[in-house]
Amino acid sequence: MKQLGHNSDFNEDKELLQLASTGDTKAFSLIFHRYSPKIYSYALKIVKSATLAEEIAQEVFVKIWNLEAQLSEIANLDAYLRVLTRNHTLKVLRRMALEIKASRLMAYDYQEDHNETEEYIIFKDSEKILNQAIEKLPAQQKLVYSLCHQEGLKYEEVAERLNISKLTVKTHMQHALRFLRNYVSTHTDIAIVVILLTLLAEKH
Structure with missing residues (x-):
C-alpha cells in the first residue's frame, strides 16, 4: 500500500x-x-x-x-x-x-467447555495480573482493599471493623489503587489495562 x-x-x-x-x-x-x-x-x-x-x-x-x-x-x-x-x-x-x-463472579461458574472463550481468557489474564499486584501491597492497604473491593464493604463499614477512621480507610484505598493502576499499566497490554482500570475504579 x-x-x-x-x-x-x-x-x-x-x-x-x-x-x-x-x-x-x-x-x-x-x-x-x-x-x-x-x-x-x-x-x-x-x-x-x-x-x-x-x-x-x-x-x-x-x-x-x-x-x-x-x-x-x-x-x-x-x-x-x-x-x-x-x-x-x-x-x-x-x-x-x-x-x-458486571459478571466477573460468573467466570467461576463457567463449565469446562467455556474455558477457551476469549472473554474468559482475557478475564483470567487480568485476574492473574491483578492478584500479583495485590500481593505486593503493604499489609494494611491489602487488607483495606480486600474488604472494600473483594468483600464489597463501604468505607465506613471497613473503618468500624478495623477501628480506624473513614479518612484513613479512604487514604489506604487511594494509595492501594494508585499502586495497582501503575502496576497493571506497566505489566500488560492495552486490552487488559482497560479492563483492569475499570475494575479498579474507586468505590466509596
Whole structure:
C-alpha cells in the first residue's frame, strides 16, 4: 500500500470520498479494500485478537458508510480512519470491561467447555495480573482493599471493623489503587489495562 502522503493517493482518496458521499458503492468498495487491512492491523495491535480486530474493522466501515454526505468533508482519510479506529477499539474494550465487571463472579461458574472463550481468557489474564499486584501491597492497604473491593464493604463499614477512621480507610484505598493502576499499566497490554482500570475504579 502506498503512503497517503503521496499527492496521488491523497487526491484519489478525495475523489473516492466525493463519489462515496453520493452513494457510489463502487467508490466505497475501493476505499474499503484500500484501508481495511490497515485498520485491521491497527486494531490488532491494540486488542491482540484477530477475531475482535476483524469485527472492529467491519464496524468502523459501517460507521464510515453511515456518514453518507459527510464523507466529502473528510480532509485526510488515513488520519480520520486511524482516530476512528482507535476510539472505536477503546469503546469496544471498555464495553468488554464493563461486561466482565458486571459478571466477573460468573467466570467461576463457567463449565469446562467455556474455558477457551476469549472473554474468559482475557478475564483470567487480568485476574492473574491483578492478584500479583495485590500481593505486593503493604499489609494494611491489602487488607483495606480486600474488604472494600473483594468483600464489597463501604468505607465506613471497613473503618468500624478495623477501628480506624473513614479518612484513613479512604487514604489506604487511594494509595492501594494508585499502586495497582501503575502496576497493571506497566505489566500488560492495552486490552487488559482497560479492563483492569475499570475494575479498579474507586468505590466509596
